[in-house]
Amino acid sequence: GAVVSQHPSWVICKSGTSVKIECRSLDFQATTMFWYRQFPKQSLMLMATSNEGSKATYEQGVEKDKFLINHASLTLSTLTVTSAHPEDSSFYICSARTRDRPNTEAFFGQGTRLTVV
Amino acid sequence: EDKVVQSPLSLVVHEGDTVTLNCSYEVTNFRSLLWYKQEKKAPTFLFMLTSSGIEKKSGRLSSILDKKELFSILNITATQTGDSAVYLCAVFMKTSYDKVIFGPGTSLSVIP
Numbered sequence: 001g002a003v004v005s006q007h008p009s010w011v012i013c014k015s016g017t018s019v020k021i022e023c024r025s026l027d028f029q030a031t032t033m034f035w036y037r038q039f040p041k042q043s044l045m046l047m048a049t050s051n052e053g054s055k056a057t058y059e060q061g062v063e064k065d066k067f068l069i070n071h072a073s074l075t076l077s078t079l080t081v082t083s084a085h086p087e088d089s090s091f092y093i094c095s096a097r098t099r100d101r102p103n104t105e106a107f108f109g110q111g112t113r114l115t116v117v
Numbered sequence: 118e119d120k121v122v123q124s125p126l127s128l129v130v131h132e133g134d135t136v137t138l139n140c141s142y143e144v145t146n147f148r149s150l151l152w153y154k155q156e157k158k159a160p161t162f163l164f165m166l167t168s169s170g171i172e173k174k175s176g177r178l179s180s181i182l183d184k185k186e187l188f189s190i191l192n193i194t195a196t197q198t199g200d201s202a203v204y205l206c207a208v209f210m211k212t213s214y215d216k217v218i219f220g221p222g223t224s225l226s227v228i229p
Contacts, residue, residue, distance in 0.1 A: 006159075032215040034215070034217060036219075041224075042221070043203075043205060043219050043220060043221045043222045044160070044205065044207075044219045045219070046216075046217060046218065046219070049215050049216060049217075051215070057216075093159050093160075097215065105151055105162045105165050106151075106209075106217070107162070108153075108159040108160050108161075108162075109159060110158055110159050111158050111159045
């Protein structure tokens with residue numbers, strides 16, 4: 001299957017700093033990337049959907065100015081958590097798919113464990 | 118409001134048992150339903166279902182979709198301890214942008 005690489009796999013940062021998470025599709029062109037967060041023992045919650053070259057569509061309740069998403073190329077999307085606070089500590093996962101093959105699944109990155117201290 | 122519901126939320130079985138996990142949905146503009154298995158980190162893909170009544174099978178796992186009744190089931194036969202995981206159901210929708218909703222997951226524990 002297709003490979004999606006997410007980096008870093010874990011990060012610890014101080015409160016008030018910003019953290020950038022990268023999601024790369026290694027062997028296909030990701031026209032759509034999804035960003036999720038997952039709290040312990042809970043399901044994935046979609047934060048936003050980004051299509052290459054256009055602004056991300058955020059789900060209700062997700063602050064656009066706090067979670068900056070950039071999808072500037074067909075192989076890279078980034079999520080920046082700005083002015084991170086302890087309540088932002090969570091597991092963040094990206095997934096990617098391509099419109100060229102609409103009946104294919106979205107492939108997941110490995111996830112990033114963010115801890116804000 | 119679009120939603121995906123899974124049942125049961127947790128399940129404990131003995132090795133060798135057969136289990137059926139349920140996923141029902143209410144969404145606008147359904148496109149496909151996917152099943153994933155999540156152990157410690159990111160989910161791994163199991164099945165994608167787009168048409169009713171066509172069973173998809175992979176080893177001891179199988180799944181089927183009923184678009185009229187808006188549900189899907191995931192069957193696991195002869196369960197093994199390695200099947201212990203959270204099984205997630207996700208529904209993709211046809212919208213102006215790609216939209217997906219995940220169900221809460223079913224936590225399956227298989228004990229020896």
